[in-house]
Amino acid sequence: MQSRMQNPAVVLSDAMQPIQQLFKAVHSGGVDAQTLELVHLRVSQINGCSACVDGGAKTARKAGVSDERLATAAVWREAPYFSEEERAALALAEAATRLADRPDAVSDEVWDVAATYFDEKQLAAIVLMIGLTNLFNRLNATTRQIAGAWG
Numbered sequence: 001m002q003s004r005m006q007n008p009a010v011v012l013s014d015a016m017q018p019i020q021q022l023f024k025a026v027h028s029g030g031v032d033a034q035t036l037e038l039v040h041l042r043v044s045q046i047n048g049c050s051a052c053v054d055g056g057a058k059t060a061r062k063a064g065v066s067d068e069r070l071a072t073a074a075v076w077r078e079a080p081y082f083s084e085e086e087r088a089a090l091a092l093a094e095a096a097t098r099l100a101d102r103p104d105a106v107s108d109e110v111w112d113v114a115a116t117y118f119d120e121k122q123l124a125a126i127v128l129m130i131g132l133t134n135l136f137n138r139l140n141a142t143t144r145q146i147a148g149a150w151g
Contacts (some may be wrong), residue, residue: 004143009136022132029125031118033063035086039093039126040133041073046097054147056133085117087124096130109111 009015026036039061044052055069072079076090092106092114099105114123138146 001144001146003145003149007143007145008139010056010147019132019135022128026125029121029128031089031101031122031125031129034060034065036125037063037065037087037128038069038076038082038086039089041070042076042090042093043097043130043133044137046094047134047141049137049141050147051140051145051149052133059133084112088114088117094128096127097134118130124133136137 005011009019027033037056041053041060042121046057060070061067066081068079069081072081073090076082076087082090091110095106097109114126118126
């Protein structure tokens with residue numbers, strides 16, 4: 001496989017700094033790094049972004065996510081390795097990524113469960129992580145970025 005072009009955020013270099021600032025803000029929102037990495041990984045799996053799944057698994061491992069959790073992130077509902085808090089974040093990540101799959105994209109039920117575990121600042125961080133991951137998934141999948149090519 002060969003990429004179609006460099007990542008657009010690299011081509012338009014003015015785009016990278018604001019994206020990095022958003023990531024910095026996300027990580028200052030008070031959400032455990034492992035939870036954020038699991039959210040990133042699950043969104044990337046849904047979107048079929050090989051570069052982000054590969055990079056996300058590596059980053060998650062560095063954050064301390066176990067191999068069992070990495071291997072079962074796609075089936076988190078059936079796997080015993082996730083806390084209720086992580087399950088709430090993963091359910092929100094799935095709903096917010098699959099917006100067109102249902103009329104009420106992010107149901108009150110999904111939101112309310114997440115809101116029982118996370119305060120407003122933490123929810124903001126999770127929603128921003130979901131959005132940023134979706135952005136990068138779309139950039140990378142569209143331009144066919146190669147898994148592992150970014151180091």
